[in-house]
Amino acid sequence: MNLSRPDRAPRLDALAAAYALGTLLGRTRRRLDRIAQTDAAVAAAIRGWEWRLAALTEGMPGVTPPIHVWEGIRKRLGLTGEADSPRPGSTRWWTSLSLWRGLALAGFALAFALGILLLAPTAERPFESVVVVLAGPDAKPALVATAERGSRYLTVKAVAAQVPPGRALELWMLPDGRSPVSMGLIPASGIERLALRAPAGALLRDIPALAVSVEPPGGSPTGGPTGPVVYTGRVERIY
Amino acid sequence: MSPSPTDRSARLAELLARTALSDQAAYAELYRLTASHLYAVALRILREPAAAEDVLQEAFVSIWHHAGSYSTAKAKPQTWLTSIVRNRCLDQLRRREPDTVTMTRDEDETEMEFETPGPTAIELLLAGAEANSVRDCVERLDGSQKQAIALAFYQGLSHAELSRHLRQPLGTVKSWVRRGLERLKACLEGAGFGR
Numbered sequence: 022m023n024l025s026r027p028d029r030a031p032r033l034d035a036l037a038a039a040y041a042l043g044t045l046l047g048r049t050r051r052r053l054d055r056i057a058q059t060d061a062a063v064a065a066a067i068r069g070w071e072w073r074l075a076a077l078t079e080g081m082p083g084v085t086p087p088i089h090v091w092e093g094i095r096k097r098l099g100l101t102g103e104a105d106s107p108r109p110g111s112t113r114w115w116t117s118l119s120l121w122r123g124l125a126l127a128g129f130a131l132a133f134a135l136g137i138l139l140l141a142p143t144a145e146r147p148f149e150s151v152v153v154v155l156a157g158p159d160a161k162p163a164l165v166a167t168a169e170r171g172s173r174y175l176t177v178k179a180v181a182a183q184v185p186p187g188r189a190l191e192l193w194m195l196p197d198g199r200s201p202v203s204m205g206l207i208p209a210s211g212i213e214r215l216a217l218r219a220p221a222g223a224l225l226r227d228i229p230a231l232a233v234s235v236e237p238p239g240g241s242p243t244g245g246p247t248g249p250v251v252y253t254g255r256v257e258r259i260y
Numbered sequence: 261m262s263p264s265p266t267d268r269s270a271r272l273a274e275l276l277a278r279t280a281l282s283d284q285a286a287y288a289e290l291y292r293l294t295a296s297h298l299y300a301v302a303l304r305i306l307r308e309p310a311a312a313e314d315v316l317q318e319a320f321v322s323i324w325h326h327a328g329s330y331s332t333a334k335a336k337p338q339t340w341l342t343s344i345v346r347n348r349c350l351d352q353l354r355r356r357e358p359d360t361v362t363m364t365r366d367e368d369e370t371e372m373e374f375e376t377p378g379p380t381a382i383e384l385l386l387a388g389a390e391a392n393s394v395r396d397c398v399e400r401l402d403g404s405q406k407q408a409i410a411l412a413f414y415q416g417l418s419h420a421e422l423s424r425h426l427r428q429p430l431g432t433v434k435s436w437v438r439r440g441l442e443r444l445k446a447c448l449e450g451a452g453f454g455r
Contacts, residue, residue: 038441042412043305043350044419050354071343072335073448074413078342083296084303090313091291094320100284173309189292206292213296216309239288 033066041070084174085215088191088203088240095239151175151221153231155254163252164207166192166231170222174214177207182252184209184235191236193246194228195253201232206240222258230255268293272337273330280328287324294338295320298345305349305416315348353416397447405440408433 039045040053057064094100150170154162163182168175177192184190190209193201205215217224234241235248272293278286295316302312302319322344330340398406408426411417417425422433 034445035438035441038438038445042409042437042441043346043353043416044412044422044437046418047354050350068335068343071346072339073445078297078301078346082300084300085296086299086313086316087309090299090317091295093317094291094324097317097321098324100287187289208296216299216303237288238285238292 033063037063037066037070040067041074083208083213085205085207085213087216087218088205091239092244095242150259151225152257152259153254154257155231155233155252157252164233164254166254168217168221168225171220173217173220175204175217175221176212176214178212179208179210182207182209182233187238188235188248189238189240190233190251191240191246193232193234194225195230195232196228201246203241203244204231206236207233225256228256269336269338272341276323276327276330276337279324280330287327290323291320294341297338298341301342301345302349304414305346305353307415311352312349315345315352319345319348350416354418397444400447401440401443402436404428405436405443408436409440409444412437 036045036049036053040050045053053063053067057067151166151168153166155164155166156162162180165178165180166175167178182190190207192204192207192215194204195201204217207213207215231254232246232250233252234246234250236246237248241247272290275286275290275293279290298319299312299316302315303309306312306315319341323341330337335343401409404426408422411422411425412419419430419434419437422428422437423430426433428436
């Protein structure tokens, strides 16, 4: 079948549109794929539709992928050099007393943050069952993380977070007596949803607090926090 | 403050160019700036976090190897990246299905899967349209055309799945999709977009 013939143009266009939209199935899809490898006109028709339609995804809200995706990519490509290496000799900050003192202060921020949630315009906001207000040493809320108990997403809203240029913010669970566990990169502005590997209620059951550290773009290269911890917050359960 | 779309495109194009030269820092930055958008696209089509993570990983491995081919492409960087991810998603989705148009999922399961959190497909279509100043073109579609295209595009439904979901004969949804796309194309091209 020579799809490039001028009289076949409408048929080619319809096939290319279905291909890009995703409604073209199995065998036909693979066949068109094969033809496109050698026929420039077919390839161009498909590309035209892909681009026309891909532009429609621009308004979509982002969802931060789990941190292990990036780690897996680096591993598969054998990338070793990271723009930033962990700071030598950094202390195990999550054991420090000032962190826990900071958490107590941050508790005051909770009332404020709940006020924000209640003022939000959505009338049918589902009942939030886990709330974490992350604040810096000044106890002013920087980020608010919320999730329904059964949800596999944590919604992180940046209230007044700051990130140094060219760096990223990474969110950590702080289990009692064990090393921090990454929950993924979070934005310094706007709202983002982090995918969780278990429902929020179960995942955070034994987690007293969360923290945010400053990391290289793409997240901590070591699997543990490497940069300074800028925000912390106690996990509050509201059932 | 978030950068303007033009600044962002220029930045992404630069990062792609540097990635083509095996610049790891640029590649990491590219991931940081685009992964959440691309993951959202994959998640919506595949509906399973594990599958979406796999696709994202494969896509970025491929981007590392083929970033150099971007310079010849005539699309915005984000559009180029989105196409890579969407194609992998669609290939994976279609691989799960037999070649024939037999439905393997039962109705309840299909209904349940539509309760994905977040905006509906139609809202996304309009949001995307707004972002591209082509809202008029989308608005000009009939309600049924708009719905069929949005479900196919954002949730990866096939014609057969659309037919079941919308409770309409297969031929009807096929023609909604086909006519909707024809109109969309004519309108977008009239607006100087998409060429």
